Amino acid sequence: MSPARTRVSPHGPRGRPGTGVVPSRQNGVRVSPYDPRCHSAEGTRSVIPVARCPSALGAMWSPAPLCALGRRRPGPSAPLQPLTRLLQREYRQKTPTRLLQREYEAKTPFCLPQREYREKTPFCLLQKEYEAKTAFCLLQREYRELPLPGQGWGRTQHLPPRRFLSKKPKSKRHPKTFPVLDGHVPAVYQHVFEENLRNSEAVIKRYSELLERVKKGGGEHAILRHTQRNKKVFVRERLRLLLDGIGRICGVWCVFIASDATVKGGTIYPIGVKKQLRAQEIAMENRLLSVHLVDSGGAFLPLQSELFPDKLHGGRIFYNEAIMSAMGIPQVAVVCGSCVAGGAYVPTMAEESVIIDKIGTLFLAGPPLVKAATGEDVSPEDLGGARLHSQVSGCSDHFAPSEEEAYECIRNVVSTLNCEPVPEQDREPDSPLYSPEELLGLAPLGYSCTLPVKLVLSRLVDGSRFQEFKATYGTTLVTGFGHVEGHLVGIVANNGELAHDAALKGSHFVQLCGQRGIPILFLQNTAPQPAGPASISQAEAHSNRLKAQASMMAAVACAAVPKITIVIGGCFGSDSYIMCGRSFSPNFLFLWPNARVGLVDSQHFPTVPPAGDWTGEELELKQLKAKLEEESSAFYSSARLWDDGIILPQDTRKVIAQCLEIMEQKKYQAVSPRPQPIIRM
Template identity: 40%
Template sequence: MAALPDTPAQDPEQEPAQAVPPDNAEAFRLQCAAIEEAARLAAAGGPAEAVARHKERGKLTARERISLLLDPATPFLEIGRLAAHGVYDEPVPAAGIVTGVGSVGGRLVMIMANDATVKGGTYYPLTVKKQIRAQQVARENALPCVYLVDSGGAFLPHQEDIFPDAHHFGAIFRNIAEMSALGLPQIAAVMGSCTAGGAYIPAMADETVIVRGTGTIFLGGPQLVQAATGVVVEAETLGGADVHTRRSAVADHLAEDDVEALFLVRAILARAPAPPLPGPDLPPEPPLSPASEIAGLIPASPRQRLPAREILARLIDGGRLDEYRARYARTIICGTAAIEGYRVGVLMNDGVLYAESAQKAANFIELCCQRGVPLLFLHNISGFMVGEEYEAGGIARHGAKLVNAVATAAVPKLSLLVGGSYGAGNYAMCGRAFGPRLMAMWPNARTSVMGGEQAATVLGLVREGQLAKAGRTFDAEERARFEAPIRAAYERSSHPLHAAARLWVDAVIEPEETRAFLALALAMAKGGPKGETRFGVFRM
């Protein structure tokens, strides 16, 4: 995609350490405000009256359940906290389901907990997408799955976007079957309603717990039974805990309350052989400078250059990067480093991508795949260089080498947007379509097909050409009126909150959280299945 030419980075020996301007830090904090508020709303769950009714029934909230299930004082890597924010006509905090990775009995587990305070835990399209994404992360990293079920099934007004397609509701059940076949434990605890197609979650799990008095499982709920047969039946009689532990055997274990159910889930997981958590390759070290300084290094204006090497020094152990081709194609930084002791191959943009940048990065990916080193892509890219000289030089062909290498690399890939991530540059740096194990953004990052300024200029030129053909001029005032809403629309749609709400990224994290996020991701990847890389044809 279109990009403006960039100045090559200075030689690292001549690059002085930068101070931390307070105005940068202040501007960064302002960018965080909307994201922090959205995260607060997601964590709160449904409206206060719905939470109160939930607790009156003797039930814990989804997040309380997760907290009790996890080993004490261990982190929870939440996936999709901002999902569905502002997407639907009504609020659907966290898309009505809490998903993430945590430690249970000393092993990493993927947890998926319906939030019944949000629309009764019913599934919106993004609820389905979020749960399938959580299952994908579990499969890629060989994690057991725990389903804390409390859901009214599909949200019927959106049924055509939930039910029939390949990546809709049915994919959840297919994933359970396939992961069980791979030997990844699938454990369900029914802690509320479990209706219609959702009943297949506990029915297909390896083992299922149900809570007396609150847990129910039925393919057809009382209303459907009455509509279909005319018979009036109570939910507990139709599909309560006694029915399913005494008569149907849909559930295996009876719990008297949520706390006992979570205890039983921990006991079930403890019976399965648990591989030890993968330790780091090297002794962990702090970065050269504290990560708390990164916010002050991010320019207040997106027109200013992001100091790539200064940021790297605050992310990797000891600030040490074993750099690959350090003096060649300086607009992309490639090298091997460690994060909390876990080895990783780092690719970070420091300018626009030229043909030689693409070739250098593709060669570096080949080396990492040969050596089994995971890859970390740090996006700060406006795109590939454009212009007559570069097109004639085959930049599309050289860029395709990098895209090919990224697509077919079988080592674990992680993706973090630290600045802009635009157009084909997003693809070349392992955007969502290229299978990163986890993908996150910083609050200052932006992503779209091109920058808003570029889009407004391009569409303005198109409009100018149309008017010229009609014999009209396009004066400065009219151009400004035409371009302003385009810039505004691109700013909204490229914002991290917009991306996270649609699950284009797994999380929006702050720079200070980045090392912990990446270390857990690298630990998961180290314990996951190993693939063999087979590259496609590189056109020479």
């Protein structure tokens, strides 16, 4: 039998659609040119007879072309074609002659009216409308609109279906019918409440003193020189001129990074680099506009090894600026002072910048270095002043005669960003039934002074209403749903030692919030670490507890929803990880002034004998306990950026609501991501 031949049809009407290949006949037998069994080991072709019966119709066309065209995945029942034949077929279909022929045939006078007529028949129109509105098509269309690399269905077929989110105000979508919490402090706890209240008043007094000291910047003399001799506005006054509220411009939440030139001339220290990187991280997570008020002398050279060479040192600021621009996150800058060396890159890499006349200067090396290198005397204005960069270099986009006009210009720029503020709710949310001021007596002095956490919740959630999840199971962890100024949140709060049942309950609840797309609020007050097991039964219980905690830890780490953590008491050991501590990257993390942060609780550290003759080990133990006590305070933690700040207990509800609104704002942005950043030059 001679080898079977295939006839190539330019139209492909009788063969496989779009392939241009028709199965040939020989002695009344149909032969499939795609069947891999037609090829012998030497590469020659043999003919396989195919009987003319219904059972053989499935074998008439091999599934291999389906794999080659991407319509079917290869498997045991669909062996792939040899690479040579696949490339040959693809080449034949894409030759210039074939492409022109296909385009010509599609545009012949006969085909065009015929296609237009068929597409506009009533039956076809109804069929298209029906198919476009089926549930499958709606989901498929939503899948394909995801901004992911690649093309077609293959790029999203591995993703779960997204929920259809409504932009209606929260108060309409979530009726306030949750049970009301009893927030009355029992008389038996009154002495604990008063002891906590005295401690809260003491730590808040210290917090207020430190805050006033920080607000003075570099001191009265430095502020006087900054405002009178240099004719500049103090940094906090600049923010007041720019903002229309707490952290907003034109109703849009923003991240502000402002240099304070009264402290070391605005020079960048290692802790300043860490602070800027954290601000940029918040901006990227929540797609917030970044506003830079630059008045910086660049890096502090004596500490260059701590802020220049490593991955998360100063250069990361400029890397993040480029990445944020490519993500479509706007960045604007005001040159409101001297910007030297690394400080000059921040406004240059911003999408729009404003420079202030006679005040703002921009250069890599200032006049003193020019004098040392070339012997030439040059003024800061001639070297890198506002007119030079506005008219010659193009490093600045707007020229402002004064600081007030510069900040008004920035407000105008923000109004062009096509970012809508979060819509206001249709009605005022219900206030808690109990006074937030009473939270001062519920902030624990130590773990032994902890009161039931539901007393705290009753002063945070709208109307003191809380829908508890598994109320009678694992009671040392409280989980459930509530509203904070109209925003629905899932709440996970410590109420004692995180035991086996409590950890399983927390894992279940966190996964529910992740599946439903509900933000999670963690109220952290971890118990001191228990002593090691003393028997086999205790060891088994300890192991089960560890496994349950590992389950909850994994659930918290993988929950793809916004997370806010408030440390209302202790933050110790591995329990702090389970309750979404800093290592687990919550969107925001705040401390109450009474909070304590450490690997172990210094108050439960091994006791030291009374004063007397001390051995070397006992003295070392006493010093270690004092060190732990100092380093576990909320002020020590916040000064090192282990958190996002200290908040007063009575302000907690307002801060949580603001964070939820900030995280929700990105839903209303119309800025589309771009593959490349905006490049000025």
